[in-house]
Amino acid sequence: MSNIKVIACSGIGKAMGLMAREAALQVTGKISPDTTETVCLAYVVSGDEEGAKKVEGCTCITIDGCPAMCAAKSVEHAGGIVKAKYRVIDEMRNHKGVDAGTGTALTEDGWKIVDELAGKISEKAAELTKEGQSNG
Amino acid sequence: MDEKQVGVLSCSGEECLGGTIARLATRKVMEVLRPDNVVTLCLPLYIAGGDEERDFAKEYPVIAVDACDKCCAKRATIKYSGAVKDSLVLSDILGEDAVLSKIVSARDLKEEHYKMVDKAAEEICKKVDKILTD
Numbered sequence: 082m083s084n085i086k087v088i089a090c091s092g093i094g095k096a097m098g099l100m101a102r103e104a105a106l107q108v109t110g111k112i113s114p115d116t117t118e119t120v121c122l123a124y125v126v127s128g129d130e131e132g133a134k135k136v137e138g139c140t141c142i143t144i145d146g147c148p149a150m151c152a153a154k155s156v157e158h159a160g161g162i163v164k165a166k167y168r169v170i171d172e173m174r175n176h177k178g179v180d181a182g183t184g185t186a187l188t189e190d191g192w193k194i195v196d197e198l199a200g201k202i203s204e205k206a207a208e209l210t211k212e213g214q215s216n217g
Numbered sequence: 218m219d220e221k222q223v224g225v226l227s228c229s230g231e232e233c234l235g236g237t238i239a240r241l242a243t244r245k246v247m248e249v250l251r252p253d254n255v256v257t258l259c260l261p262l263y264i265a266g267g268d269e270e271r272d273f274a275k276e277y278p279v280i281a282v283d284a285c286d287k288c289c290a291k292r293a294t295i296k297y298s299g300a301v302k303d304s305l306v307l308s309d310i311l312g313e314d315a316v317l318s319k320i321v322s323a324r325d326l327k328e329e330h331y332k333m334v335d336k337a338a339e340e341i342c343k344k345v346d347k348i349l350t351d
Contacts, residue, residue, distance in 0.1 A: 090261045091229040093240055098259070099323065105231060106322045119320075121230040123289035126264045128296060132289075151261035185244040186323065 082213035084118045085206045089144040090152040096181045097146030097169040100195050107199035116210045126155040136161035165205050172198050223345050224279040226258045228290040235284025235307045235316030242337035278302035278348050303344045
């Protein structure tokens, strides 16, 4: 099976967008580089056929910063099979009152939350990879 | 809203270094260099149908900042709001090799990357200033 696509919203306005982006980079670049890869969300939804082909029919995990769920909606619209959807805002609920930083830079606490989220996503990716292998 | 507002819409591409540079340069212009005149528009929200973002782009001038020549931010703006006032493709000023090189986490950015951010931010500011003085 092809690598699982881990796609973040990268929303520019808030820390949660940066956290989503960094979690995707952590999973695809450091924790699970052999089984996952990321894709430019803007390219996927640009209307370019080649962009949509990057996710069409592929197993995807999306990471959104806020409840607007732009990455999940956009990947589904482009034909990606979204097997898991993560929202940074949900992670933040487990860390009430924590200052995670801004859309430019994260605090140490912000990075800890990113690492936790990336760990969860990597576990999910491993599970999906195993499922994919079992299903041939 | 102040009449002298310019929107900057960055691609933030996740597959190459240029996406990180585009994003950080845009944030720097908004936060540090032209805080009174520049707002950023969230590209994924804009594409997914965010009314506020699209209405802003219809009423105010927008500069699209793209990492590479696929120009996703520019194309999205034209598609949903009609036009961009100006645009910047980072590969034109930083070189394709640099822009398309492996993505770097914000955690691992080095001096050379911040220099690229500064250069890109400077170019965005030139375009902002031109729009404001026209």
